[in-house]
Structure formats: structure tokens, C-alpha cells
Amino acid sequence: NAGVTQTPKFQVLKTGQSMTLQCAQDMNHNSMYWYRQDPGMGLRLIYYSASEGTTDKGEVPNGYNVSRLNKREFSLRLESAAPSQTSVYFCASRDAVSRGPHQPQHFGDGTRLSIL
Amino acid sequence: DAKTTQPPSMDCAEGRAANLPCNHSTISGNEYVYWYRQIHSQGPQYIIHGLKNNETNEMASLIITEDRKSSTLILPHATLRDTAVYYCIVSRYSNDYKLSFGAGTTVTVRA
Numbered sequence: 001n002a003g004v005t006q007t008p009k010f011q012v013l014k015t016g017q018s019m020t021l022q023c024a025q026d027m028n029h030n031s032m033y034w035y036r037q038d039p040g041m042g043l044r045l046i047y048y049s050a051s052e053g054t055t056d057k058g059e060v061p062n063g064y065n066v067s068r069l070n071k072r073e074f075s076l077r078l079e080s081a082a083p084s085q086t087s088v089y090f091c092a093s094r095d096a097v098s099r100g101p102h103q104p105q106h107f108g109d110g111t112r113l114s115i116l
Numbered sequence: 117d118a119k120t121t122q123p124p125s126m127d128c129a130e131g132r133a134a135n136l137p138c139n140h141s142t143i144s145g146n147e148y149v150y151w152y153r154q155i156h157s158q159g160p161q162y163i164i165h166g167l168k169n170n171e172t173n174e175m176a177s178l179i180i181t182e183d184r185k186s187s188t189l190i191l192p193h194a195t196l197r198d199t200a201v202y203y204c205i206v207s208r209y210s211n212d213y214k215l216s217f218g219a220g221t222t223v224t225v226r227a
Contacts, residue, residue, distance in 0.1 A: 004159075035217075042203070042217030043160065090159050102148050102167075105215060107159035 002026050004108035006091050012114045013081045021076040021111050023091030032074035033092040033105060034058075034066060036085075043090060049074055050096070081115045088112050120204045125222040128198075134191040136221055138204030141185045147208045149180060150215070151189045153200040153223075160203065160217075163189065194225045 007022045023032065030051045035043040035058075045058030047066040055066050063085060065077045074093075078085060092105040121139040128134040140149065150165040164171055164178045166187075171178045177190040191198055203220040 042219060043215070044217075045215070092160075102165070104150060104152075104162040104165055105160075106162060109159045110157075 004091055004093055004106055006089075006108035006111050008111060009109070010112045012116065013078075014116055015082060017081050017115075019078050019081060019113075021078075021089055021091075021113070022073070023075065023108060024073045025091075025093040025106075026072065027093060027095065027106065028071070029093035029095045029106075030071070030097050031094045031105075032068065033094075034064075034074070034076045035090045035092065036060065036087040037090060037110075038087050046076065046089075083115050086113060086115045120206055120218060122202075122204050122218070122221045124219065125224070128191075128194045128223060128225050130196060130225050130227050131193055134194040134198065134223060134225070136189040136191075136202050136204075136223065137186065138189070139186045140204070140206045143184050143206050144208065147206050149178065149184075149187050150205045150207060151176070151178065152203045152205065152215075152217075153198075154203070154220075155197075155200040163202075194223075196225050196227065199223060199225045 004025045033048040034046040037043045044060050046064050047058055049055045049068040052071045067075045089111045090107050092107045094103050094105045148165050148167050151163040152160040154160045164173055164176050166178045180187045201220040201222050203217050205215050
């Protein structure tokens, strides 16, 4: 029962490099989310996908792109990494369809990204 | 979404109940109260949520006041593994609802 799986768990990049963070869920959830968490702060929403085929910006989308590859997978891409993007990235999913729109989000264990 | 206010930190003795307060005085009728926690270096973990009735599950109980302006999360028998940051979040429900995490309450359970 994997839930939400994020890969990689750790990554170090140089400024200007590109990278894709992967997220997959096996709960048949329709909505998926990407957050970042900086030291001592709460989570901030980067992008979300309410359903397969749709994506929308969150609070802090600049410098990122996303792809909802299929119902299971939602990837986050950094095209040209900057030191300000050093953070812990969390992916989440939820089922807003079969059990109602108030269902909670379920999170992965994060990707710790350092950009030098 | 309504804003929430939580104490920045609190201590609790192992084996005792931990009562975590949250104020959400501007909550509106279609907004739920959600509680999550984040244990160090892990992803946030969903605990419980409710609209207006008290709720209980295997992890905790949620008590919402009648006017819905505040709530209390109760961990009935705190253990050292319950040491975490606890987030109270109020969010209206919709197909694309988003969670806004504040600073939360850092709960330290002491032996």
C-alpha cells in the first residue's frame, strides 16, 4: 500500500541545471498537488491538477512547470534551477469525486532539493 | 478561506491527553476544519476533519464549538511519536480546493 510515492528523495543540482521531480499515487485519486516547504515555514502550493488533463497555478508557480501525465502521475519540472528553489518538495493527492469534495489530501515523504 | 490562529508551541506528558486549540473566528458555513501533522523530515499526515459535529477516529478526536469559531484536537494518550508540528486548516470544499498551511503548533511530548 504505497500511497503517494516521490522520486528522487534527495537531489543536488547546480544553478541552471534542469530537473523533473516525479510523483505517483496508487489510490485512484483525481486531484494532485505540488507544494514546497522552506525551513521554518508552512507549505506553499506551487501547482495543482484537479483532474487528469488540467493543471492550475498555486501561490508560487514561477520557475516551475508541471505535467499531469495520466491519472496516477504528476511531475514538477525546474527548467533552470536557481538557489532560491532549494527546498523540500511535497506531492499530495486526494479523491474529490467518489467520496465528496471535502476529502483530505494525502502526502508523499518529499524530495529534498539543494541548488548550489 | 478563513484564517486560523494556533499557539506556537506546547508541551505534553507522555500518556496524558494533549488538547490542541485552534481559533477560526471568520469561518463560513461551507468551510471544513482539517488537522494535519508533520513529524520531522516527513510529509504532512492527515489526522481528522469536520464541519460542525464532533468527530473521532483511531488517531484523535475533533471538538468544534457550536458557533464553529474554534476547535480542539485531542490526542487521547500522547506518545513520544506524537511529537510533531500540528496544523489546523480551514478550507471551503470544492473540487479544486487548496490547503493553506500556517505555522502550526509545535507539540513536544515528554517522557
